[in-house]
Amino acid sequence: MSTWKPLSGTQAVAEAMRQINPDVVAAYPITPQTPIVEFFAQYVANGVVDTETIPVESEHSAMSATVGAAAAGARAMCATASQGLALMWEVVAAVPGLRLPIVMPIVNRALSAPINIHCDHSDSMGATTIGWIQIFSENGQEAYENMLLAIRLAEHPDILLPVMVMQDGFITGHSVENVEIFDDAKVRAFVGTRKPDRYLLDVEHPYTIGPLALPDYYFEIKRQQEEAMRHVKKVYMETGKELSKITGKEYPYFESYKLDDADAAIVILSSAAGTAKDTVDKMRADGKKVGLLKPKLFRPFPYKEMRKALKDVPVVGVLDRSMAFGAYAPVYAEIKNALFELDKRPKLQSYVFGLGGKDIFKSDIEKVFNELLSGEVNSEEERYIGLRG
Amino acid sequence: MGGNGKMTEKKGWKDLMRGADLPPASSLEYKTGSWRTLRPVWDPDKCTHCMFCVAYCPDMAIPIIKSEKGVKGFNGRIYKGTVRLESDFDFCKGCGICAVECPTHAIEMIREEETTSSE
Numbered sequence A: 001m002s003t004w005k006p007l008s009g010t011q012a013v014a015e016a017m018r019q020i021n022p023d024v025v026a027a028y029p030i031t032p033q034t035p036i037v038e039f040f041a042q043y044v045a046n047g048v049v050d051t052e053t054i055p056v057e058s059e060h061s062a063m064s065a066t067v068g069a070a071a072a073g074a075r076a077m078c079a080t081a082s083q084g085l086a087l088m089w090e091v092v093a094a095v096p097g098l099r100l101p102i103v104m105p106i107v108n109r110a111l112s113a114p115i116n117i118h119c120d121h122s123d124s125m126g127a128t129t130i131g132w133i134q135i136f137s138e139n140g141q142e143a144y145e146n147m148l149l150a151i152r153l154a155e156h157p158d159i160l161l162p163v164m165v166m167q168d169g170f171i172t173g174h175s176v177e178n179v180e181i182f183d184d185a186k187v188r189a190f191v192g193t194r195k196p197d198r199y200l201l202d203v204e205h206p207y208t209i210g211p212l213a214l215p216d217y218y219f220e221i222k223r224q225q226e227e228a229m230r231h232v233k234k235v236y237m238e239t240g241k242e243l244s245k246i247t248g249k250e251y252p253y254f255e256s257y258k259l260d261d262a263d264a265a266i267v268i269l270s271s272a273a274g275t276a277k278d279t280v281d282k283m284r285a286d287g288k289k290v291g292l293l294k295p296k297l298f299r300p301f302p303y304k305e306m307r308k309a310l311k312d313v314p315v316v317g318v319l320d321r322s323m324a325f326g327a328y329a330p331v332y333a334e335i336k337n338a339l340f341e342l343d344k345r346p347k348l349q350s351y352v353f354g355l356g357g358k359d360i361f362k363s364d365i366e367k368v369f370n371e372l373l374s375g376e377v378n379s380e381e382e383r384y385i386g387l388r389g
Numbered sequence B: 001m002g003g004n005g006k007m008t009e010k011k012g013w014k015d016l017m018r019g020a021d022l023p024p025a026s027s028l029e030y031k032t033g034s035w036r037t038l039r040p041v042w043d044p045d046k047c048t049h050c051m052f053c054v055a056y057c058p059d060m061a062i063p064i065i066k067s068e069k070g071v072k073g074f075n076g077r078i079y080k081g082t083v084r085l086e087s088d089f090d091f092c093k094g095c096g097i098c099a100v101e102c103p104t105h106a107i108e109m110i111r112e113e114e115t116t117s118s119e
């Protein structure tokens, strides 16, 4: 039986970790991720989980310890945000190449400088090219369920890649909502235990992990890694169907909200998609046919499916909560990429909002929709929401 | 990667082990001696078989044996029990630590190209 609990987004992730029951968790406190490890440490102290927590002196050590544990054969997890992710970057970048199935919740926070503790996506958007699977969550409920999906994805024998599960710092991470926690026994059966085909503590079958690979082999190893990424979409769907049996929900690559007959649509990630859905409802009630697409699986990016979903929308605005200085904003760039194959493409407009936690209001999103409906768009221009001029 | 000759057939990406994992091979098959540019030359006549060099050698490249009969060393004395032998040049990387640590200066480092031995 499932239970409803008043939980913050970080607590919801700690609940998922309780049910996942990892062998090892090594993490270092960093706002706004800290409550994940705090809540989880209570489960460890109370003997609710079998996990060994490793206190470390930095994020670099946290990810190093997680890598060591995962290579030894453990189900090992870490958690971080912003500067923490930046500090552990060297090791984070090595994980996909080592093919270790590490799941790491990220509580999105702006990157320094200027120093800021609030939400934007600049931390995880800096890690889109190194081979981690990335899943974004709108609220605590989604973050909880995405964690369960993530562990199965990561450990699938055709994949064996690490996964980042994102939620918005403070907005989701520290806000308490009702979260449905599904039956422990059913979830535990779903997540199972890690069954590595080889691991370093298996002393009967020694092997070498992480050797030097020079020009003669490096490229080949990286091509293998890409092949693993190509298996993700299929396994994501299959695993999502299995999880549906417990949760009764669906796990698409992205959420389409009132998109089918839309005259204008926006693409927007995470918590702001919730606000935007309210705006869609209000504008629909006013007779304006607007819709929304909320990406969830961001790496690998489901180009074909996105293209299919957006092809008949006359004008699309993409709202990014981070910038890619000197280039198109990260989500905008992907959408533009996805639509290239079409003969008749939707008109496009890029917007940036919410950097460093700046609020976005329904009125802002309504303005965006009205601008899109007016057709006054320029696909090569980046516009800013809530920026003082 | 490689160096032990096992990877020389150059497999394609589909045939390699996952990640950069490699089949097991102990360091016995991985002869690090080829890196050496300096060679420790040991003078048994100055050696007290104190085992300093043996303990310090990072590559365990100085073999030891038990000798009841004993071997001749420093001051012409006979040293019995555990005694060292010539360095194993398959594994000695020429770091010179043994030469620095030897209390009796029984080891001298010389350039590889100056050595007359065929090692």
Ligand code: SF4
Residues within 6 Å of the ligand: B039, B040, B056, B057, B058, B059, B060, B061, B062, B087, B091, B092, B093, B094, B095, B096, B097, B098, B099
């Ligand atoms: S030179 Fe270095 S590696 Fe060689 S025997 Fe001496 S200590 Fe060992």
Ligand code: SF4
Residues within 6 Å of the ligand: B042, B046, B047, B048, B049, B050, B051, B052, B053, B054, B084, B101, B102, B103, B104, B105, B106, B107
């Ligand atoms: S340190 Fe010098 S004296 Fe001692 S065993 Fe080695 S070579 Fe002989």
